[in-house]
Amino acid sequence: MTRTFRPRPSRRVLSALTAAALTASLASCALAPSSGDTGSCEEETSITIAYQPGLGYANLLLVQVDGTLEEELPGVDITWRELNSGAAIRDGTLAGEIQMAAGGVGPFIIGRGAGMKWKMISSLNSMNLQLMTMDRDVRSLEQLEGDGSIAMPGPDSIQSIVLRKGAQEELGDPRALDSQIIAMGHPDGMQALVAGQLQAHLTAPPFQQQEADQGAHVLLDSYEVFDGPHTFNGIYAMEDFVACNPDVASAMVDALEAANEEIADDPDAVADRLTDVIGGMDAAEISEELTAEGTEFTTTPVSLGLFASFMEETGLIREELTTRDLFFENDATEGGS
Incomplete structure (x- = not known):
């Protein structure tokens, strides 16, 4: 039996809780x-x-x-x-x-x-960190903006920095997606994405490959937005x-x-x-x-x-x-x- 994961409302990162406030x-x-x-x-x-x-x-x-x-x-x-x-x-x-x-x-x-x-x-x-989604119709951050939750370990995680860099380049505003971030550990985030409870998950190996094996595709690549390995x-x-x-x-x-x-x-x-x-x-x-x-x-x-x-x-x-x-x-x- 597959366990259903539902993010607790208290874990949602509100738009007012920016990294600057942290x-x-x-x-x-x-x-x-x-x-x-x-x-x-x-x-x-x-x-x-x-x-x-x-x-x-x-x-x-x-x-x-x-x-x-x-x-x-x-x-x-x-x-x-x-x-x-x-x-x-x-x-x-x-x-x-x-x-x-x-x-x-x-x-x-x-x-x-x-x-x-x-x-x-x-x-x-x-390591190259990737933003994954199961939604075949979403192919860009512009399509992702305002549409569903984006999970990562926290609003000040390295994943959040990668997302903001991508948002700055693609949307002209590094905080354009902040209100969609929810804090979630990698294993739970992967389970929630595959179960259709998230729009996207910015994670790390091996979770991003495991998500790809379940049909997810890449929306953002950290080596691309930061111009090489980091x-x-x-x-x-x-x-x-x-x-x-x-x-x-x-x-x-x-x-x-x-x-x-x-x-x-x-x-x-x-x-x-x-x-x-x-x-x-x-x-x-x-x-x-x-x-x-x-x-x-x-x-x-x-x-x-x-x-x-x-x-x-x-x-x-x-x-x-x-x-x-x-x-x-x-x-x-x-x-x-």
Whole structure:
């Protein structure tokens, strides 16, 4: 029996709740957690790493499955948590409940722009994000405007930035589709789209391919609107945490680089090890997605500055951020953009 999913009215994003409003509300609490005084800090003996569902976390999930960090950091108790949105992960990091945060660049840049003292330790990947619809008659954003709900993880997710960039180019107004956005995790969004309860879903691998297999087609392509590959997800941490725990940050970079090499060298073996943590896919499907065109597992950030520039231009953040604001200086971020 197929479960029917109905979005709760409280989850609908009203047009008044723009990303600029989220930035303003975050600014009121973002400055407190990081004093910049690391002279008296102590190394953490317990950390939480948070991430979201999806293939965009495959290299991080491989680190989890193989216990790489636990082996490299025997004195650190590591907890892994899956959450449904980058905003929830950002809020948990701000509250001190999460020490290493994996998520899309949208919530990260909005948090940083509001004064939150966190930076990227490493990119996880570059991935092409697509806006999907089951409606064969809808072939453009102009036809989509004013017609039904558009699901994504949140109104400040990287997907929302992609949608606004597309709306600016096609409709002349980056906020033209804001009132249609509803916040929904990727798995629920896919189920709702296929069930006909949404007009569109802006998601990520593997969900967009699974939707295509059910008859959905692409309305918007993030690599097209941002003129090439860009980072999808990264690993972020507060500046104070990294200053006090440099070995943890270094171990994460090393573990991700090793995982990326494994994915490139033997995606089939990696896929076998990920079947228990990436739901709804068998090993062959995972392997195919790991090597799909437009997907690259890399620690090097790509085009974060381009995203930040667009977000400043459209009022999503107050001031344009430089790469110095966005990255920690390490082997992973060297040469990042």
